Amino acid sequence: MIEIIIYVFLGIGVFFNLLASFGLIRFPDVYTRLHAGTKCTTFGSIFLSLAVIMYGLRLWYLEGFNSGNSVLVIHTIIALICILVTNPTGAHAIARAAHRSGVMPAKAVVDDLKDDRKKGRGRKKK
Amino acid sequence: MKKFIVATVIGFLVYLLLTTSSGNDFFIWSYSEIVVGIIFAIIVGIIVRNVFIKDNFRMLNPVRWLVLLVYLIGPFFISMARANLDVAYRVITGRINPGIVKIDPKLKTDLGVTMLANSITLTPGTLSVDVDEDKNQLYIHWINVKEDALKKKPRDCKYVCGGFPKWVRRIAE
Known part of the structure; x- marks a missing residue:
């Protein structure tokens, strides 16, 4: 039973990571590519990590509390937390750097940040 | 000490x-x-x-961590799943309508703004690009801009981030 759940999680994870790589090719500019690159990979990685956690929990349960299998579960949970914190942070950094260096969003309907920059607001004082 | x-x-x-x-x-x-x-x-x-x-011990309160956990498992995960299906749809069909909008979540602390920006980046078709540090306003790149949201400036928060500011205020402020 639990093996079926693990396979389903692995399937979902691989599917979303695949979509992310398609998105990188299909989208027109850096911002929309970041959408694919952050969201889909995070979601896919969450499900891959959940599969590893389930597998580790099963091993831990089968082989007893002191068997040394807790390392798989707990380290994967820590890796998951790190992915959830660092992935959006990296996306912010790339998006902000791109906008500051003059890359404007393609096909943009509205760009409040550019308007504010022109007025001299929105720019950080240093 | x-x-x-x-x-x-x-x-x-x-x-x-x-x-x-x-x-x-x-x-x-x-x-x-x-x-x-x-x-x-x-x-x-x-x-x-x-x-x-930095200056306070607000996050030592275990109730805040409990609310954070509930938030992560409940509303956050649901909107994240919806976001991924939405982006998947846009990857396959290529229908996008992007733009950068400015929102005013009315948060006061740095931790709150950080948490909201991270939540926004991970959820429905939105990606935070820049922050106005004086007023704590966020600039959001939105992959599918709705016409209703463009009426006033700064844009209405509910189209972009739903109920997130309420949760974040409960956790971090």
């Missing part, structure tokens, strides 16, 4: 998490790892005590 104790305890807990199943002396840790962990935690606590904790 309180800053040092909090930083040390958190450092020690992280060390324990990273060295699970090192032995059988104390649950799943060996005594040697625990001793080394205490020594390193004290060194780390001395170094980071002023960086790690």
Whole structure:
């Protein structure tokens, strides 16, 4: 039973990571590519990590509390937390750097940040 | 002093998490790892005590952590799943209508703004690009701009981030 759940999680994870790589090719500019690159990979990685956690929990349960299998579960949970914190942070950094260096969003309907920059607001004082 | 104790305890807990199943002396840790962990935690606590904790001890309240957990498992995960299906749809069909909008979530603390920006980046078709540090307003790149949201400036928060500011205010402020 639990093996079926693990396979389903692995399937979902691989599917979303695949979509992310398609998105990188299909989208027109850096911002929309970041959408694919952050969201889909995070979601896919969450499900891959959940599969590893389930597998580790099963091993831990089968082989007893002191068997040394807790390392798989707990380290994967820590890796998951790190992915959830660092992935959006990296996306912010790339998006902000791109906008500051003059890359404007393609096909943009509205760009409040550019308007504010022109007025001299929105720019950080240093 | 309180800053040092909090930083040390958190450092020690992280060390324990990273060295699970090192032995059988104390649950799943060996005594040697625990001793080394205490020594390193004290060194780390001395170094980071002023960086790690700025001015208040608000996040020491366990209720806030409980609310954070509920938030992550409940509304956050649901909107994240919806976001992924939405982006998947846009990847396949290529229908996008992007733009950068400015929202005013009316948060006061840095931690709150950070948490909201991270939540926004991980959920429905939105990506935070820049922040106005004086007014705590966020600039959001939105992959599918709705016409209704463009009526006033700064844009209405509910189209972009739903109920997130309410949750974040409960957790971080």
